[in-house]
Amino acid sequence: xxxxxxxxxxxTTLQAGQRRGYRHFGMxxxxxxxxxxxxxxxxxxxxxxxxxxxxxxxGGCRIGFEQPTLIALAGAPAVAQLNxxxxxxxxxxxxxxxxxxxxxxxxxxVRTYIAISGGFxxxxxxxxxxxxxxxxxxxxxxxxxxxxxxxxxxxxxxERPMMELPARLQPTLLNSWSLRVTPSGETxxxxxxxxxxxxxSVFTVxxxxxxxxxxxxxxxxxxASDGLMKSAPVFPGTIQCPENGVPFVLGIDAQTTGGYPRIxxxxxxxxxxxxxxxxxxxxxxxxxxxxxxxxxxxAKQNLLRDRLPGFRLC
Amino acid sequence: xSRFDVVDISDYCLEVRVESAATAQAYARAIRDLxxxxxxxxxxxxxxxxxxxxxxxxxxxxxxxRECLDTAPAEWHANAGERxxxxxxxxxxxxxxxxxxxxxxxxxxxxISLHTARAYxxxxxxxxxxxxxxxxxxxxxxxPRLLSPRQHVPAGSIGICGVxxxxxxxxxxxxxPIIGHSADDFxxxxxxxxxxxxxxxxxxxxxx
Numbered sequence: 001x002x003x004x005x006x007x008x009x010x011x012t013t014l015q016a017g018q019r020r021g022y023r024h025f026g027m028x029x030x031x032x033x034x035x036x037x038x039x040x041x042x043x044x045x046x047x048x049x050x051x052x053x054x055x056x057x058x059g060g061c062r063i064g065f066e067q068p069t070l071i072a073l074a075g076a077p078a079v080a081q082l083n084x085x086x087x088x089x090x091x092x093x094x095x096x097x098x099x100x101x102x103x104x105x106x107x108x109x110v111r112t113y114i115a116i117s118g119g120f121x122x123x124x125x126x127x128x129x130x131x132x133x134x135x136x137x138x139x140x141x142x143x144x145x146x147x148x149x150x151x152x153x154x155x156x157x158x159e160r161p162m163m164e165l166p167a168r169l170q171p172t173l174l175n176s177w178s179l180r181v182t183p184s185g186e187t188x189x190x191x192x193x194x195x196x197x198x199x200x201s202v203f204t205v206x207x208x209x210x211x212x213x214x215x216x217x218x219x220x221x222x223x224a225s226d227g228l229m230k231s232a233p234v235f236p237g238t239i240q241c242p243e244n245g246v247p248f249v250l251g252i253d254a255q256t257t258g259g260y261p262r263i264x265x266x267x268x269x270x271x272x273x274x275x276x277x278x279x280x281x282x283x284x285x286x287x288x289x290x291x292x293x294x295x296x297x298x299a300k301q302n303l304l305r306d307r308l309p310g311f312r313l314c
Numbered sequence: 315x316s317r318f319d320v321v322d323i324s325d326y327c328l329e330v331r332v333e334s335a336a337t338a339q340a341y342a343r344a345i346r347d348l349x350x351x352x353x354x355x356x357x358x359x360x361x362x363x364x365x366x367x368x369x370x371x372x373x374x375x376x377x378x379x380r381e382c383l384d385t386a387p388a389e390w391h392a393n394a395g396e397r398x399x400x401x402x403x404x405x406x407x408x409x410x411x412x413x414x415x416x417x418x419x420x421x422x423x424x425x426i427s428l429h430t431a432r433a434y435x436x437x438x439x440x441x442x443x444x445x446x447x448x449x450x451x452x453x454x455x456x457x458p459r460l461l462s463p464r465q466h467v468p469a470g471s472i473g474i475c476g477v478x479x480x481x482x483x484x485x486x487x488x489x490x491p492i493i494g495h496s497a498d499d500f501x502x503x504x505x506x507x508x509x510x511x512x513x514x515x516x517x518x519x520x521x522x
Binding site for chain 1: 352354
């Protein structure tokens, strides 16, 4: 069964779970930049939370389905139509042979997930089908989708009961964020004024914003670095600050080591939000100790338990 | 008396601070061999350990790590092994080779004998999947990065930069001058581990 890409939008890739356990070989994780939205889209169809789905950045895509199936949308909320009829996010959508799904541009957030019953087929590589663009691996020929690409899917089936998500429980996205962060390896290199800026200032998501990460515009930070720091391990959520004083946040495709001072790390409980931070969005950081952040993780995990039983934020 | 510090670098990662890449590699291997953690990643003077915060309280992770490292070797892991890598220098295989030889004022033959004379240690793998930093390059071969990086360097390319020579295990962007190419399979997803070159190994080049 085939879904054909009629228009790919700015960047659409196949994403699933993370490619874990190979960072010591320099292999980044990849996977859905917003794993909670991926889990919602899949759970609505009774798929495994990490079944392979389309991650559409900034909307603007059209997909034709050649056989009947079920799909679900989650994440960045764009006006969506099946043929000429508007369809809702966070609901199962019945697709007939020949139907065309059109996704407009989302006014907030970045990434919309299109899940399909049974998941799309992606190229498995080291335990994940997720696309890692810089090394051209996983997904669909390791690349972003183009017009005319033909994605395979299996007949509709369910692996677990389908989830219902009442409107009042559906996540909403805004254009300002409060993200919990902990100190990281070189936080002490920030002078007291810069530490205060990090805790109190409002930063803006920079123009260049992709799966590798984004810059934080705002007050310049002062790091006492001689530029000779030895390369150290970094992860999605690590915030580094080069000598130019403009910090940047690493995304889900984060490289495995970096040579700039690591001044903070976005807490595990808030990392899924990084996938929806959009150029121009405002960010405030809430400084937490590692233990406070772990408590917040458990609290959020409990909150998600009712809606996504068995799902683990990581 | 402990030989190292253990610090939080996030709410789900600890880092062991050490003095050298050799110790970082040896410790990373010892901790990875416990098979308890999702990721154990060495840097040049540190090892990061990513743990499940719901499975292990962080103070328990610190205990496990300290216990493990008390008996771990503090130098290169003896079992990491040696690899011979066959390399074709220059021409299409090494687009920057001639220019580097003339910049350095050495003949191609002299360059090749300097580059093949030593065993290099895999000090770190990173930057792009499987890219290995091989330490111990002759200081006669010290060159800077390219002014503008290439969009795509083919898998198997071999470069030099500063005190390192390096192997691109997979294709990808790259800023190191490329001196040659090896047809060896540096990455094979069907193998365990999938990368031919592992941290801590020693590598020798053989001109063909």
